[in-house]
Amino acid sequence: MIPTTMLAAVYVPGNERLVLDRNYPIRGLGDDEILLKVSAAGVCHSDVALLTGVTLDARKYVMGHEGCGVPVKLGAKVDPRAVQMGTLYSILIIDSCVHGTNGGPAESNGIGFGKDGVYAEYIITTADTLVPVPTGVSPEAAAIASDAGVTAYHAVQNAAKVKSGDKVLIFGIGGLGHLAVQYAKHFGATVYVCDFKPAARKLALDLGAIEAFNLIELTNKTAGGFTVDTTIDFIANNQTFNLAMAALRGNAVNFPSSPSLVLVGASAENLTFNTLDIIASGVQIHGSSYGPRSALVAALDLFAKGTVKAHVHSEPLENVNKVIDELRAFEITGRKVVMPHSSA
Known part of the structure; x- marks a missing residue:
């Protein structure tokens, strides 16, 4: 049974801390959309910048752009052979249709940057943002692969x-x-x-x-x-x-x-x-900024082979503000992820 509301950490313009909303509405799916149960969400320095006013946004939305999840419901036109229920997927920040707002970069209208993101129990997205996670990659590693893994790989292999x-x-x-x-x-x-x-x-x-x-x-x-x-x-x-x-x-x-x-x-x-x-x-x-789908595929493959190991620690979603404060104070070594209770 899929609930109609969920726990979510919400960006409210003017706040330097996220607002924990235990009754954030889960909207209905469009025909081409997918509802995923979030398994893990990475906490990134970009979120610190957003909350300290480096990027001003008048919109209210669920933050969190680095994550993975499992499909639990498909829109009417989503091919069930292409997106499999119960399979873990890493989620790309931007899909093929995202454009920037007010002349800004596409990321400014991507998942967790204007669109509802992964600091929540569920997220709605589309098939072109999903990359299947190979066997042996943990949800924590699959989450950070979707941003940290992509961005670092693109910088090393494609930019440098x-x-x-x-x-x-x-x-x-x-x-x-x-x-x-x-x-x-x-x-x-x-x-x-x-x-x-x-x-x-x-x-x-x-x-x-x-x-x-x-x-x-x-x-x-x-x-x-x-x-x-x-x-x-x-x-x-x-x-x-x-x-x-x-x-x-x-x-x-x-x-x-x-x-x-x-x-x-x-x-x-x-x-x-x-x-x-x-x-x-x-x-x-x-x-160098973010990277293509191929970078996420390559990053996940290196994680699966054990060639690259994610140094990652987890906290419950309710602790997301604590983790952001630790990032502000440069207290974190490696990466931290938050885990929604629904994924426990």
């Missing part, structure tokens, strides 16, 4: 084009960065990391990084001539940008292969640089 023999420096070993370390290792790179947290540096070393620096150590290292081929920055503030440039600037310009600086993180800072420095150094600056 990491290949065997590359020296890669990764900034920020959080929910995305700890996966990026493993992806880069998988593609044959020698991996270095920078993070101010000792626990994050230890995790990176455990996952295969060669060296792990704090900010002062990396400053001294680059002053001594340390260079890499590629940097991937999951923090993206002025300090990490300047350290990335210092690690890339010493490379010889060797077209078509040039030093590459990939920005993935989002900060409120305006990054400043000298254009002559960029031109003379040959550093190529790229932005």
Whole structure:
């Protein structure tokens, strides 16, 4: 029996905390829609940014964009051979029909970014957002694969084009960065990391990084001539940008292969640089945001094979504000997910 209401963590404009609503209505399905019982939902720094006013939104909706679930009801026109009841699926943030609002990116009207998301017991979505989860992948890992897994994979493989023999420096070993370390290792790179947290540096070393620096150590290292081929920055503030440039600037310009600086993180800072420095150094600056369905398929496959391991801890959905506060305070190593009671 499917209920008509559910527990949900709701974004209310002007609030810096989500509102827990135990009677949030479950609307009726459209013909092409699917009702999923949410199994797990990852908590992302993007949600911290939304709740602190970096992205203002006048809409009220269920937050949470990183998740997985099991179909429990299909719309009249959904092919039951294509979407199987009882199967675990990771959920892509955006489908093929999503467009941005007010000239913004498509993500601004995706799941958990305007549309009701996964901080709830149920979610309504469409078949083109669903990717089946291979055997052996836990709901917690399947949830974080849908954003952290996709975004980190896309940054490493498609934006940075990491290949065997590359020296890669990764900034920020959080929910995305700890996966990026493993992806880069998988593609044959020698991996270095920078993070101010000792626990994050230890995790990176455990996952295969060669060296792990704090900010002062990396400053001294680059002053001594340390260079890499590629940097991937999951923090993206002025300090990490300047350290990335210092690690890339010493490379010889060797077209078509040039030093590459990939920005993935989002900060409120305006990054400043000298254009002559960029031109003379040959550093190529790229932005990377989310990724295609193929990146989710690849991430899930690596999780299933055990090549990449998700460092993840779970809390009940009722604790979502606590987890967001921990993210604000940079207290989380790896990723945390929240588990709706209905999935217990």
